[in-house]
Amino acid sequence: MDVLTHNFGLFRHGFLGTLALTGVSAAVSLVFGVLIAAFRVSPVPPLRWFGTAWVTLLRNTPLTLLFMIAVFVVPQILFPGISYFALAVGALGCYTSAFVCEAVRSGINTVPLGQAEAARSLGMTFGQTLRIVVLPQAVRTVVPPVGSLMIALTKNSAIAGAFSVAELFAQQKRLSELGYNILAIFVWVAVAYLIITFAISGLFRLLENRMAVTR
């Protein structure tokens, strides 16, 4: 208990850091993920190939390696002087987007064939079919898997702490270096993560219930 009360500022800083990192990376990964999924089902072959390459590369690379690239390579080559937070968002967002893409794509596959056929026979274009008919239905099936992806994202955000981004793991490391009892710090950090992940799973259960329809 002492660890928490004496260092409440640090814990709050770390907690907010984890929240911010998770939130921004989640937004990035959802935007990229849906975009790449659209690429992967599009009638344009080069975009399909790009989508496939993106997903294959990112799904088979360890996140730690992506963080290493983000921290040691990207500033040197593309964006000199960019903040660690932005780099971490880039690594987490791109990594998760590959998984979001696959979830969305499998969601699209669950939409009954007749729906897309009907849309086409009404004369809708590919973009219209996807936007008006298929994606809104796919979203419902995609909500639960994306929920678990966001929880995984929250947990993965801990790696950012090892690369100098201020969040919960970074504070844990710092406090343990200051000589506090590692198990006591661990308990509070674990509780903080549980709060965030429970909030996310609650949010997604709510979404799932709101969107539930019988098909």
Added chain:
Amino acid sequence: MSANVLFDAPGPKARRRNRIYAAVGTLAVAGLIVYIVLRLNTTGQFAGYMWNLFEYTGIQQRIENGIVSTLEAFALAGVCSLVLATVLAAGRLSDHAPVRWAATAIVEFFRALPLLILIFVLYASVFSPFWALVTGLTLYNGSVQAEVFRAGINAVPRGQAEAAYALGMRKTQVMLTVLVPQAIRSMLPTIISQLVVTLKDTSLGYIITYEELLYAGRLVAANTVTPGGYPYVPVVIVIGAVYIAMCLALSALANWIERRGRRSRKGTPPVPDVLESVVAQSE
């Protein structure tokens, strides 16, 4: 597949439009790649001196050792996590409520915790880097795999267990002879995908100074001085390729097993009704 559901076979007008999109898309993607390559070139990443380091046997040896350590941690953690998963899944399916609760609590706790934090705590308290990594990976992946096992056993049609009980089998027999063999078959691709995750997660050992592949790469890059600075780009390209190759090999195994499983179920040639039960048994 899904690609064909969403759009018709394109007519002449659509073909022309798609060609334009394809051109624009290719240009955009190619532009992005060219830009990155140009930036790599202007920062001197393709210069010979940046890549020389891979010719030294010492550095080759170091990377090789890194690969071996990665595989060691992965193999031990993979086996241990499957054993732990079996125990936990059995616990979660137990008839005794306290056993069930305990197993559920363990599974939920280790699944909810970031793996890095678990590994770090083990490392900071008592363990050596290797054992911290292996224990952390085992606890986390064991919990995840336990859920996979449980889902697999629950997915076996109810009638199978009911029939076995009706024949007078005890629970252990029902599990071992009826449910588990069927569950393993349907769950094998998922189990292997999770093993890919385990393999990728060994790179967390980098953070607790376990000398696996990523750590070796970082060490090599940080200890080599070239006129163009530290050779992070060549090292990342080489190491990334090794990781991707290892993971793709495992994923390919999962895909192959999945295809085989599908083939034997769907692809059975039509047989007369009398023979069907025999065929079903032999499958």
